[in-house]
Amino acid sequence: MLLYASRRRPDLAHAPVLWMSAAFILLCGTTHWLDVLTLWVPAYSTQVIAKAVTAAISFLTAVTLWRFLPRLLALPSPAQMRAANQDLQQVVQEREKALEALRASERRYRALTEVRAGSSAFWIAEPTGAVREMRGWEALAARPEASMQGLAWMGSIHPEDRAATIESWKQARATQDPLDLEFRVATGGQGWRWVGSRGVPVFDEDQRLVEWVGMIEDVHERRQATEDLRRTRTMLDQVIKNIPAMIFVKDMKTGRFTFINRAGEELLGVTSAALLGTTDHDHFPKEQADFFIAHDRAVAASGLAQVIEEEAIDTPSGTRLLRTTKIPMPGSEGGPNLLLGFCQDITDRKQAEAHIRHLALHDPLTGLANRHLLNESIREAAARGARFAVLCLDLDAFKRVNDTRGHEAGDRLLVQVAERLRGVVREGDVLARLGGDEFVILQMGVTEPEAVTAYARRVVDEMARPFDLDLQQVVIGASIGIAMCPADGTNLQDLLRHADTALYKAKADGRGRFQRFNTIMNTNLQDRYQLEADLREAIEARHLLLHYQPICDAKDGAILGFEALARWCHPVRGNIPPGVFVPMAEECGLIIPLGRLVLETACAEAAGWAEPARIAVNVSPAQFRVEDLAGEIAEILRRTGLSGDRLELEVTESLMIDDPERVLRIMLELKQLGVRIALDDFGTGYASLIYLRRFPFDQIKIDQSFVRGLDQEGEGLLLFSAILNLGISLGLEVLTEGVETEAQLEIIRGLGGRMVQGYLFGRPGPAAEARERLAHGHAPCYP
Numbered sequence: 001m002l003l004y005a006s007r008r009r010p011d012l013a014h015a016p017v018l019w020m021s022a023a024f025i026l027l028c029g030t031t032h033w034l035d036v037l038t039l040w041v042p043a044y045s046t047q048v049i050a051k052a053v054t055a056a057i058s059f060l061t062a063v064t065l066w067r068f069l070p071r072l073l074a075l076p077s078p079a080q081m082r083a084a085n086q087d088l089q090q091v092v093q094e095r096e097k098a099l100e101a102l103r104a105s106e107r108r109y110r111a112l113t114e115v116r117a118g119s120s121a122f123w124i125a126e127p128t129g130a131v132r133e134m135r136g137w138e139a140l141a142a143r144p145e146a147s148m149q150g151l152a153w154m155g156s157i158h159p160e161d162r163a164a165t166i167e168s169w170k171q172a173r174a175t176q177d178p179l180d181l182e183f184r185v186a187t188g189g190q191g192w193r194w195v196g197s198r199g200v201p202v203f204d205e206d207q208r209l210v211e212w213v214g215m216i217e218d219v220h221e222r223r224q225a226t227e228d229l230r231r232t233r234t235m236l237d238q239v240i241k242n243i244p245a246m247i248f249v250k251d252m253k254t255g256r257f258t259f260i261n262r263a264g265e266e267l268l269g270v271t272s273a274a275l276l277g278t279t280d281h282d283h284f285p286k287e288q289a290d291f292f293i294a295h296d297r298a299v300a301a302s303g304l305a306q307v308i309e310e311e312a313i314d315t316p317s318g319t320r321l322l323r324t325t326k327i328p329m330p331g332s333e334g335g336p337n338l339l340l341g342f343c344q345d346i347t348d349r350k351q352a353e354a355h356i357r358h359l360a361l362h363d364p365l366t367g368l369a370n371r372h373l374l375n376e377s378i379r380e381a382a383a384r385g386a387r388f389a390v391l392c393l394d395l396d397a398f399k400r401v402n403d404t405r406g407h408e409a410g411d412r413l414l415v416q417v418a419e420r421l422r423g424v425v426r427e428g429d430v431l432a433r434l435g436g437d438e439f440v441i442l443q444m445g446v447t448e449p450e451a452v453t454a455y456a457r458r459v460v461d462e463m464a465r466p467f468d469l470d471l472q473q474v475v476i477g478a479s480i481g482i483a484m485c486p487a488d489g490t491n492l493q494d495l496l497r498h499a500d501t502a503l504y505k506a507k508a509d510g511r512g513r514f515q516r517f518n519t520i521m522n523t524n525l526q527d528r529y530q531l532e533a534d535l536r537e538a539i540e541a542r543h544l545l546l547h548y549q550p551i552c553d554a555k556d557g558a559i560l561g562f563e564a565l566a567r568w569c570h571p572v573r574g575n576i577p578p579g580v581f582v583p584m585a586e587e588c589g590l591i592i593p594l595g596r597l598v599l600e601t602a603c604a605e606a607a608g609w610a611e612p613a614r615i616a617v618n619v620s621p622a623q624f625r626v627e628d629l630a631g632e633i634a635e636i637l638r639r640t641g642l643s644g645d646r647l648e649l650e651v652t653e654s655l656m657i658d659d660p661e662r663v664l665r666i667m668l669e670l671k672q673l674g675v676r677i678a679l680d681d682f683g684t685g686y687a688s689l690i691y692l693r694r695f696p697f698d699q700i701k702i703d704q705s706f707v708r709g710l711d712q713e714g715e716g717l718l719l720f721s722a723i724l725n726l727g728i729s730l731g732l733e734v735l736t737e738g739v740e741t742e743a744q745l746e747i748i749r750g751l752g753g754r755m756v757q758g759y760l761f762g763r764p765g766p767a768a769e770a771r772e773r774l775a776h777g778h779a780p781c782y783p
Contacts, residue, residue, distance in 0.1 A: 142188030158184035194223040246343035269316035366418035369432035391441040392499035396477040398437035456514040480514035547764035561614030564602035630669035644674030704738020
């Protein structure tokens with residue numbers, strides 16, 4: 001048995017002892033059996049051998065046992081074995097606890113991985129919701145972590161959020177689903193702040209809920225940003241819904257409307273509910289709908305915003321012109337998904353622009369073409385190589401009617417003349433009024449001179465018939481001068497000059513006649529050439545004088561300044577009107593020295609005034625072509641001692657047409673000197689409306705042609721008011737020229753006009769008279 005045990009347990013430390021003990025017991029047993037055997041069969045030698053072997057084995061066993069006796073004595077007792085067993089069980093239990101804690105830690109770790117990163121505080125709660133542990137709360141909310149222990153955390157929630165938060169906790173505990181909340185909590189010194197808390201349930205190996213773990217982060221800024229975004233979106237929604245322009249959205253794939261605002265509903269006369277889900281074919285004629293769809297596809301293909309100008313659509317209120325901007329909106333895959341459309345109803349603006357352009361290219365009194373439109377027509381016809389005639393018509397007795405019956409009667413007569421001429425001119429011809437009683441007819445398609453002669457005779461005959469004016473018949477008659485293109489010129493300047501020469505000859509022949517320009521008439525131009533030479537001499541000798549017309553405050557008549565006007569008293573011919581010698585100076589190249597003379601004289605005179613009133617001087621486009629106009633004016637100001645802010649330069653719209661960039665640069669240089677710039681004759685041309693915002697004007701001067709019918713209700717009053725309000729709204733001074741009656745002044749005052757000029761406040765006078773007026777302080781028409 002001992003041998004069996006030693007073989008089964010080779011790890012035992014005392015195996016040799018077991019072997020020897022086993023041998024000793026075996027030999028002892030053998031000896032005993034031999035003793036029994038010798039009782040019947042004596043064998044003393046065998047018994048001696050057995051005894052000797054047994055004795056040897058016993059001795060060896062004793063020696064061996066003596067060597068291992070200390071070790072055997074060191075073996076524990078049963079009590080010790082029981083104590084050791086208890087210690088071993090305690091170690092095993094502690095190990096099991098450590099393993100369970102490790103497994104719980106692993107479960108918490110797995111739970112925490114489900115909570116979003118970036119949080120600031122960590123909490124552990126019992127299944128009941130009572131917080132067992134809170135870490136990082138003091139750093140997050142500046143409050144002790146103990147304040148969140150147990151169910152105390154519910155008391156730190158904002159009263160408005162508490163009920164909803166507790167209810168969410170109850171639902172999460174019932175369903176054992178993850179918890180994601182946002183609520184306001186009380187913080188130390190920071191008031192209420194929004195925090196976000198996300199918790200997840202933790203289960204043991206038997207899927208029993210053992211606790212909740214979660215994180216809390218400060219989401220106050222994000223929540224405020226979200227709220228700001230919500231308010232901004234609400235505001236934008238309201239803006240989009242109420243903006244006075246149609247906004248729509250289409251699905252690019254189906255072409256169906258997905259949104260339209262209130263302005264779009266009103267424009268199309270359809271409700272949003274009726275429009276959404278429909279296409280262009282449901283609301284527009286096929287051809288128009290096809291155009292819209294094709295343009296939508298083009299926008300989608302380009303990926304860029306595109307604009308359709310003057311897009312006409314039929315609406316319940318009639319045909320409207322739209323300016324439509326279409327913008328492709330990318331989808332999640334990058335390609336266009338939606339189409340955003342923004343439609344402005346530009347019908348009224350286009351009509352207003354057309355009306356303004358009509359006014360800019362037509363005479364406001366008669367509605368006929370003005371000089372600008374006539375010039376365009378001649379230029380276009382000459383460019384085409386057309387043959388045409390220019391008939392310059394002047395009323396023979398108009399001045400007498402105007403002087404005896406007044407300007408209002410004269411204007412009414414001019415309107416009748418225009419109507420009668422309209423009945424004479426052919427379709428395709430151009431009828432224009434250049435000013436005063438001067439009319440021009442552009443007769444197109446002239447192949448023979450006789451056709452022009454017959455045409456002119458018919459016009460003269462029509463003008464010879466009486467006009468009904470204020471229940472009286474008035475006979476004025478007309479004379480006509482004719483110039484042919486290309487024989488007598490190809491531009492407005494040459495053709496009008498030659499037609500004027502022929503007109504002068506017709507009047508000299510007795511009026512009520514017509515004459516065609518010919519080379520013989522050039523001899524009559526010698527007198528004009530002599531007058532040009534006299535003008536040159538007068539400028540060089542500084543014989544021209546300046547008269548000054550006051551510019552007054554419409555309210556109290558206070559003199560604000562003067563306009564300097566050139567006057568020429570010819571030693572033989574007497575006073576030559578500015579309307580004669582100024583155009584002559586422009587034609588013969590004397591306008592630059594004439595302008596320099598006027599500017600130097602006016603500045604020197606104004607520098608000597610007792611009061612710092614402004615002085616206004618007209619500057620021609622030719623002067624702006626001088627190499628260094630700003631430097632020249634700066635030198636004049638320096639020599640005369642006049643402050644730059646007292647000088648005002650008046651220019652006309654023709655200045656800006658040829659080289660606007662150069663003109664703008666010069667104007668800016670003048671502004672640096674303090675010089676003011678005024679736009680003269682505002683409202684009589686088209687360009688002034690275009691360049692008014694581009695150039696640095698300080699003042700606009702409303703032309704006197706808008707003032708003449710001002711005391712009569714009608715289009716003239718509306719037009720004047722519109723121009724006045726336009727200037728005021730742009731922050732410009734507005735000066736009204738040609739004020740001659742108290743009634744006109746009262747209307748201007750009532751409309752908000754501040755600065756006025758005209759015969760009512762004084763005619764242009766010499767320098768001495770200007771000084772006297774300035775000393776008096778206000779216009780003579782004011783006490």
